[in-house]
Amino acid sequence: MENRHQVVILGGGFGGLTAARALRREPVDVTLIDRRNFHLFQPLLYQVATGSLSPGNISAPLREILKRQKNARVLLGEAAGVDVAGRRVLLKDGEVTYDTLIVATGARHSYFGHDDWGTFAPGLKTIEDATFMRRRIFLAFEAAERETDPAKERAWLTFAIVGAGPTGVELAGALSEIAHDTLKHDFRRIKPSEARILLIEAAERVLPSYAPDLSASAARALKRLDVNVLTRTMVTCVREDSITVQAHEGTKVIPTRTVLWAAGVRASSLGKALADATGCEIDRSGRLILEPDLTLKGHPEILVIGDLGNFSHQSGRPLPGVAQVAIQQGRYAASTVRARLQGRSRPSFPAFQYHDRGNMATIGRAAAVVELPWLRFSGLIAWLAWLFVHLLNIVAFQNRMLVLIQWAWSYFTFNRSARLITGDNPFPLDL
Amino acid sequence: MENRHQVVILGGGFGGLTAARALRREPVDVTLIDRRNFHLFQPLLYQVATGSLSPGNISAPLREILKRQKNARVLLGEAAGVDVAGRRVLLKDGEVTYDTLIVATGARHSYFGHDDWGTFAPGLKTIEDATFMRRRIFLAFEAAERETDPAKERAWLTFAIVGAGPTGVELAGALSEIAHDTLKHDFRRIKPSEARILLIEAAERVLPSYAPDLSASAARALKRLDVNVLTRTMVTCVREDSITVQAHEGTKVIPTRTVLWAAGVRASSLGKALADATGCEIDRSGRLILEPDLTLKGHPEILVIGDLGNFSHQSGRPLPGVAQVAIQQGRYAASTVRARLQGRSRPSFPAFQYHDRGNMATIGRAAAVVELPWLRFSGLIAWLAWLFVHLLNIVAFQNRMLVLIQWAWSYFTFNRSARLITGDNPFPLDL
Numbered sequence: 075m076e077n078r079h080q081v082v083i084l085g086g087g088f089g090g091l092t093a094a095r096a097l098r099r100e101p102v103d104v105t106l107i108d109r110r111n112f113h114l115f116q117p118l119l120y121q122v123a124t125g126s127l128s129p130g131n132i133s134a135p136l137r138e139i140l141k142r143q144k145n146a147r148v149l150l151g152e153a154a155g156v157d158v159a160g161r162r163v164l165l166k167d168g169e170v171t172y173d174t175l176i177v178a179t180g181a182r183h184s185y186f187g188h189d190d191w192g193t194f195a196p197g198l199k200t201i202e203d204a205t206f207m208r209r210r211i212f213l214a215f216e217a218a219e220r221e222t223d224p225a226k227e228r229a230w231l232t233f234a235i236v237g238a239g240p241t242g243v244e245l246a247g248a249l250s251e252i253a254h255d256t257l258k259h260d261f262r263r264i265k266p267s268e269a270r271i272l273l274i275e276a277a278e279r280v281l282p283s284y285a286p287d288l289s290a291s292a293a294r295a296l297k298r299l300d301v302n303v304l305t306r307t308m309v310t311c312v313r314e315d316s317i318t319v320q321a322h323e324g325t326k327v328i329p330t331r332t333v334l335w336a337a338g339v340r341a342s343s344l345g346k347a348l349a350d351a352t353g354c355e356i357d358r359s360g361r362l363i364l365e366p367d368l369t370l371k372g373h374p375e376i377l378v379i380g381d382l383g384n385f386s387h388q389s390g391r392p393l394p395g396v397a398q399v400a401i402q403q404g405r406y407a408a409s410t411v412r413a414r415l416q417g418r419s420r421p422s423f424p425a426f427q428y429h430d431r432g433n434m435a436t437i438g439r440a441a442a443v444v445e446l447p448w449l450r451f452s453g454l455i456a457w458l459a460w461l462f463v464h465l466l467n468i469v470a471f472q473n474r475m476l477v478l479i480q481w482a483w484s485y486f487t488f489n490r491s492a493r494l495i496t497g498d499n500p501f502p503l504d505l
Numbered sequence: 506m507e508n509r510h511q512v513v514i515l516g517g518g519f520g521g522l523t524a525a526r527a528l529r530r531e532p533v534d535v536t537l538i539d540r541r542n543f544h545l546f547q548p549l550l551y552q553v554a555t556g557s558l559s560p561g562n563i564s565a566p567l568r569e570i571l572k573r574q575k576n577a578r579v580l581l582g583e584a585a586g587v588d589v590a591g592r593r594v595l596l597k598d599g600e601v602t603y604d605t606l607i608v609a610t611g612a613r614h615s616y617f618g619h620d621d622w623g624t625f626a627p628g629l630k631t632i633e634d635a636t637f638m639r640r641r642i643f644l645a646f647e648a649a650e651r652e653t654d655p656a657k658e659r660a661w662l663t664f665a666i667v668g669a670g671p672t673g674v675e676l677a678g679a680l681s682e683i684a685h686d687t688l689k690h691d692f693r694r695i696k697p698s699e700a701r702i703l704l705i706e707a708a709e710r711v712l713p714s715y716a717p718d719l720s721a722s723a724a725r726a727l728k729r730l731d732v733n734v735l736t737r738t739m740v741t742c743v744r745e746d747s748i749t750v751q752a753h754e755g756t757k758v759i760p761t762r763t764v765l766w767a768a769g770v771r772a773s774s775l776g777k778a779l780a781d782a783t784g785c786e787i788d789r790s791g792r793l794i795l796e797p798d799l800t801l802k803g804h805p806e807i808l809v810i811g812d813l814g815n816f817s818h819q820s821g822r823p824l825p826g827v828a829q830v831a832i833q834q835g836r837y838a839a840s841t842v843r844a845r846l847q848g849r850s851r852p853s854f855p856a857f858q859y860h861d862r863g864n865m866a867t868i869g870r871a872a873a874v875v876e877l878p879w880l881r882f883s884g885l886i887a888w889l890a891w892l893f894v895h896l897l898n899i900v901a902f903q904n905r906m907l908v909l910i911q912w913a914w915s916y917f918t919f920n921r922s923a924r925l926i927t928g929d930n931p932f933p934l935d936l
Binding site: 110111112127128129130131133134135137138141142147148149150151167168201202212213216219220257259260261262470472473475476479480483487489491492493494495496497 | 542564568579632647914923926
């Protein structure tokens with residue numbers, strides 16, 4: 075067995091999992107290493123954070139996915155570093171040797187150097203992030219109901235979302251529905267619909283990576299949902315009870331107890347470790363600068379895929395941090411392994427080429443924007459397309475059914491049954 | 506509004522919630538206070554702990570349940586004590602006055618004075634308990650796969666369940682299915698089916714509160730599931746890597762990394778506080794000794810329902826800590842309030858009378874025992890009855906559907922898709 079080519083994949087997200095499955099018929103041994111025992115369908119994580127879905131609905135155990143793939147094994151472990159010369163991955167408690175290493179450890183949210191903001195402004199990358207964000211959102215309404223000081227009540231009912239990319243827009247839309255519909259009859263003192271939802275974006279428009287007309291239609295949809303969009307606005311300070319923003323008109327301190335972070339991401343720390351070990355460069359988001367074939371310079375045996383890599387050979391700009399890129403790169407990485415086993419090597423097989431199949435973001439009930447290579451549209455049809463594509467891409471069939479039922483249910487009843495406030499010690503309410 | 510009779514209910518479990526709903530047509534103001542924002546269907550908590558269901562599937566937001574009940578309000582809060590003379594509930598951050606107080610704060614698991622065992626032997630009363638237990642169970646298999654020392658691997662694959670009441674039996678059955686079916690093809694090195702599952706019980710038979718023939722058929726079913734039942738066996742020590750048991754044959758130290766606690770419970774600390782405040786007695790499990798009408802001696806305005814109370818007037822023994830008792834007592838408490846508002850008081854209305862509608866426990870796939878007042882049976886029919894009764898009693902209709910689908914799915918595929926290992930910092934694997 076040890077004579078076979080050893081492929082080690084770090085990370086069981088979209089990229090790593092795709093690479094592992096694409097190697098199922100190859101004469102190699104695949105070791106997939108992840109800190110978590112499940113694959114997470116991140117595009118729906120905001121629905122866990124806003125009480126629509128349960129964590130289990132958007133997760134699938136990695137072992138379950140790969141149980142029938144005889145050449146693959148799963149290892150629960152965390153890579154602490156890579157011994158490039160010895161071709162060994164150093165785990166926190168052990169090591170694994172490789173012939174080919176595929177690194178797909180992704181990114182975490184980042185506070186642009188203000189790590190202290192993290193305490194007050196939870197981000198959204200893991201299941202724990204999502205249940206913590208959910209806790210913060212629903213506790214805020216509870217705290218407002220208990221509050222007697224009107225100014226403090228106002229601060230509890232003010233929600234500031236930082237970053238108006240797809241995640242920020244989705245969170246804002248969901249929060250609006252929570253305030254206006256889900257919690258409509260739930261409280262006796264406060265009116266949840268009086269909640270103020272701010273969506274703060276440094277660029278000049280929401281969904282800045284989309285076409286301007288889609289940004290405009292997203293902005294209109296957000297306005298209908300009573301979301302207060304602040305563009306060209308920078309966040310300069312986040313505290314327990316306020317957020318400070320700076321715009322053309324000047325600086326403003328907004329009292330709020332709930333700041334949700336949907337702004338920057340930073341590549342996982344393994345990027346820096348690999349850069350140090352290989353001499354490869356990283357960009358300012360911590361991503362590794364990749365060769366045209368996704369390898370690290372001077373290390374054809376190391377491929378980097380997904381959010382950890384900066385691949386700029388196609389358009390001069392790095393590819394976006396979306397599932398599609400990771401999936402296509404995962405397939406490419408597997409085909410590289412296959413080609414090499416057959417004795418082919420670059421340039422006899424082509425460089426990686428990203429085929430943008432389109433992007434979509436949902437804003438709320440029956441509102442979404444879709445950007446395809448040949449077509450752009452928004453509204454109900456876009457929303458249905460969004461639902462369909464997301465449902466179809468959830469990994470486990472069982473989860474597809476569960477998500478569908480819960481969506482249908484929520485649509486008709488406006489309920490969000492998974493709005494549990496969990497985590498030990500919910501008191502005092504001021505977190 | 507303040508002129509209306511104020512009913513304050515502490516605890517939104519089966520008892521408290523039943524009382525609140527039973528008061529919906531009365532001219533009273535109901536305040537339901539709970540530390541959590543959801544009602545938990547505790548009988549299925551073990552299915553969360555064993556990866557079959559997600560927390561959201563067995564929870565329903567209290568505000569959602571009571572949103573249409575105009576005379577009820579929900580307060581997220583934790584009672585620190587009661588000012589009996591002033592008729593005030595003292596919260597950790599505030600106070601609420603009452604005319605009638607219904608106390609339904611239930612019980613926690615207890616380690617018979619060995620609170621240090623709690624670190625190594627998680628119990629099962631809250632959602633957090635369940636996800637922690639789930640983490641422990643599935644991490645144990647992961648750790649075994651990583652272990653190179655055969656003795657240590659054996660300890661990781663040894664599961665000791667303390668207490669063979671319904672919860673212990675259900676956990677043992679589920680663990681057996683996990684080891685033999687769910688994880689069958691998941692690992693490459695270990696054989697999960699070699700896991701050793703011990704069910705430890707101090708009494709002379711499993712399900713000691715059931716009829717002896719049902720205990721015997723449960724014991725046979727457990728044997729078929731490869732569960733090692735140790736009756737007349739006391740636990741004398743629990744450590745990180747072993748459990749010490751004492752039986753007629755002597756004392757034995759069993760190396761294990763996973764001890765699950767399904768033995769004793771202890772009434773919530775509010776029991777002690779109320780005993781101190783009213784001079785009422787508590788039993789050695791911390792339960793308040795109740796009057797025949799569920800009130801505390803000398804305090805007709807305070808009713809205690811569910812696991813917090815010791816009601817022995819019917820059979821001389823305290824009623825069991827099951828949902829049925831709490832529900833019937835909740836209804837009785839509401840009827841007491843109603844009767845008093847109509848000017849009636851004891852003895853013009855009867856003492857509380859428990860009607861035992863039967864008990865059931867499931868052991869595993871197609872195996873359960875049912876004990877009705879006029880009939881006892883076990884096996885497939887009992888299992889179907891168990892499924893039916895539990896499905897029917899889940900509070901939210903949506904959850905009923907979600908649970909049904911997941912059960913059907915698990916039944917045919919042997920999969921447990923909610924087997925996520927969550928919680929921060931999963932490493933090092935030795936917890």
